[in-house]
Amino acid sequence: MSKKFVALMLAIGVSLLFAATYIYAGTAVQDTFKMETKEYAKHTKGLAEFTHKKHVEDHKIACGDCHHDDKGKPLALKMGDDVQRCVECHKETGKAPEGEKLTKEEKILKYHKEAIHANCIGCHKESNKKAGDPTGKKPAPTSCADCHPKK
Numbered sequence: 001m002s003k004k005f006v007a008l009m010l011a012i013g014v015s016l017l018f019a020a021t022y023i024y025a026g027t028a029v030q031d032t033f034k035m036e037t038k039e040y041a042k043h044t045k046g047l048a049e050f051t052h053k054k055h056v057e058d059h060k061i062a063c064g065d066c067h068h069d070d071k072g073k074p075l076a077l078k079m080g081d082d083v084q085r086c087v088e089c090h091k092e093t094g095k096a097p098e099g100e101k102l103t104k105e106e107k108i109l110k111y112h113k114e115a116i117h118a119n120c121i122g123c124h125k126e127s128n129k130k131a132g133d134p135t136g137k138k139p140a141p142t143s144c145a146d147c148h149p150k151k
């Protein structure tokens with residue numbers, strides 16, 4: 001085999017590898033990550049951290065409590081399944097125009113920020129209430145500063 005041929009095969013191999021990671025990008029998720037949806041023109045708040053693995057394993061939340069289909073119906077998923085990002089359906093990352101009249105549900109469906117907040121904060125409030133909050137400390141974060149660190 002000529003050196004040129006080996007180099008060519010290597011180059012093809014490497015590009016296939018990149019193609020594969022690109023195609024399957026929706027199937028992998030980090031254990032913990034800062035939520036930074038790139039469709040926002042600019043983040044006005046410090047980036048909130050999300051402990052994905054901890055929510056599944058320690059807090060025992062089902063995938064379908066957060067991931068649903070295009071009707072809003074909970075998805076029964078397992079690790080390795082292809083999963084859409086929230087912004088693919090809750091598309092709007094801009095601000096609501098002055099005087100826009102929408103119901104709470106319509107707002108959640110339209111605006112990414114509203115969908116995220118309804119999901120995260122909605123469950124945290126429920127969970128804190130159920131926990132009875134005996135220490136007076138709220139275990140699941142619900143205030144802006146709990147999630148968004150000062151920039």
Ligand code: HEC
Nearest residue numbers: 026027028029055061062063066077078079083085086087
């Ligand atoms: C408490 C909520 C929650 C639970 C429970 C949860 N996820 Fe997620 N998951 C998220 C959020 C939020 C993201 C980030 C989505 C985004 O960037 O729009 C995400 C991202 C992902 C991604 C990456 C998607 C992409 O295209 O980048 C995969 C894959 C995934 N989750 C699979 C699962 C599976 C499988 C389960 C159950 C074993 C699960 N998730 C449980 C909230 C959750």
Ligand code: HEC
Nearest residue numbers: 066067069070071072084085086088089108115116118119
């Ligand atoms: C495939 C499209 C799609 C994706 C992806 C999607 N949603 Fe939704 N979501 C919907 C639709 C449609 C509804 C409205 C359902 C209804 O009107 O009953 C909805 C409703 C909601 C609601 C309000 C109802 C409820 O379940 O409390 C929240 C909150 C929400 N989505 C958050 C999220 C989050 C967080 C993510 C990402 C982890 C996400 N959505 C990903 C389509 C989607």
Ligand code: HEC
Nearest residue numbers: 048049050051054059061065119120123124127139140141
């Ligand atoms: C369906 C319920 C549910 C949803 C949805 C949910 N959480 Fe949580 N979260 C919890 C529970 C339960 C705890 C642990 C509370 C405790 O310690 O008792 C928690 C804890 C946390 C913590 C503290 C660190 C940890 O993991 O213990 C952070 C940060 C957090 N959540 C961020 C988020 C963000 C960001 C989202 C939305 C993308 C989100 N959560 C969605 C239930 C939920």
Ligand code: HEC
Nearest residue numbers: 035036037043044045048113116120121141142143144147
């Ligand atoms: C449970 C955690 C949590 C709480 C509490 C919370 N947020 Fe968020 N917020 C998030 C996450 C996660 C995103 C999505 C960021 C992304 O995907 O890029 C977000 C997005 C945003 C955005 C749009 C992105 C940006 O930086 O401009 C704004 C504005 C925002 N939050 C303001 C607030 C305000 C104001 C409060 C208090 C009333 C609050 N948030 C409470 C987790 C939280």
